[in-house]
Amino acid sequence: AQSVTQPDIHITVSEGASLELRCNYSYGATPYLFWYVQSPGQGLQLLLKYFSGDTLVQGIKGFEAEFKRSQSSFNLRKPSVHWSDAAEYFCAVADEGVKAAGNKLTFGGGTRVLVKP
Amino acid sequence: DARVTQTPRHKVTEMGQEVTMRCQPILGHNTVFWYRQTMMQGLELLAYFRNRAPLDDSGMPKDRFSAEMPDATLATLKIQPSEPRDSAVYFCASGLVRSRGHTEAFFGQGTRLTVV
Numbered sequence: 001a002q003s004v005t006q007p008d009i010h011i012t013v014s015e016g017a018s019l020e021l022r023c024n025y026s027y028g029a030t031p032y033l034f035w036y037v038q039s040p041g042q043g044l045q046l047l048l049k050y051f052s053g054d055t056l057v058q059g060i061k062g063f064e065a066e067f068k069r070s071q072s073s074f075n076l077r078k079p080s081v082h083w084s085d086a087a088e089y090f091c092a093v094a095d096e097g098v099k100a101a102g103n104k105l106t107f108g109g110g111t112r113v114l115v116k117p
Numbered sequence: 118d119a120r121v122t123q124t125p126r127h128k129v130t131e132m133g134q135e136v137t138m139r140c141q142p143i144l145g146h147n148t149v150f151w152y153r154q155t156m157m158q159g160l161e162l163l164a165y166f167r168n169r170a171p172l173d174d175s176g177m178p179k180d181r182f183s184a185e186m187p188d189a190t191l192a193t194l195k196i197q198p199s200e201p202r203d204s205a206v207y208f209c210a211s212g213l214v215r216s217r218g219h220t221e222a223f224f225g226q227g228t229r230l231t232v233v
Contacts, residue, residue: 034221036224042226042227043121043208043224043225043226043227044208044210044224045224046221046222046223049221090160104162104165104173105150105162105210105222106162107152107159107160108159109159110159110160
């Protein structure tokens with residue numbers, strides 16, 4: 001069964017500093033990978049996704065993520081954090097759509113990001 | 118602006134009462150997910166549908182939870198009877214999945230359920 005691990009429960013970063021959130025997945029084949037962001041009291045918004053091709057993917061709000069098959073990782077990065085980036089971030093994995101029961105999205109436990117002025 | 122709509126946004130109910138949560142997926146999407154979010158368990162998949170047919174509801178307590186899609190524009194999640202441990206935020210998400218490949222899931226704003 002597929003699984004996702006986000007090792008950091010909380011991260012505090014100063015405004016303007018860089019941010020990296022870790023994500024490791026467990027899945028037998030090539031996964032579909034996603035990063036979502038959740039602001040307090042809101043639903044989840046997609047930041048970016050990886051399906052195939054270039055392993056460095058760009059997303060919204062200045063975020064990017066790199067797929068590393070050898071490390072089973074899909075870490076999220078942002079060069080300069082803004083106070084509005086304070087939120088909870090979720091990494092997720094889905095399998096291919098060839099099976100009738102495929103495409104389940106499995107989420108990691110989330111990383112809460114606090115931004116210091 | 119296409120979005121997933123969930124109603125109600127908030128629900129407070131007494132233990133033992135029936136609760137029904139509704140979701141309107143994005144028009145044209147063929148897959149609907151129900152997730153539950155709690156502090157302790159994070160995001161748990163309860164059930165999901167493809168073309169209105171249930172594909173997997175193994176995450177749902179069968180004795181009290183039920184999920185249906187009466188038509189392509191409405192998904193419902195029902196709890197009967199409700200218990201305090203059901204207090205959580207329930208998210209609906211929809212996506213378009215083709216025979217091969219995947220697309221992202223679009224989430225609604227959630228229903229915050231409190232059972233007292």
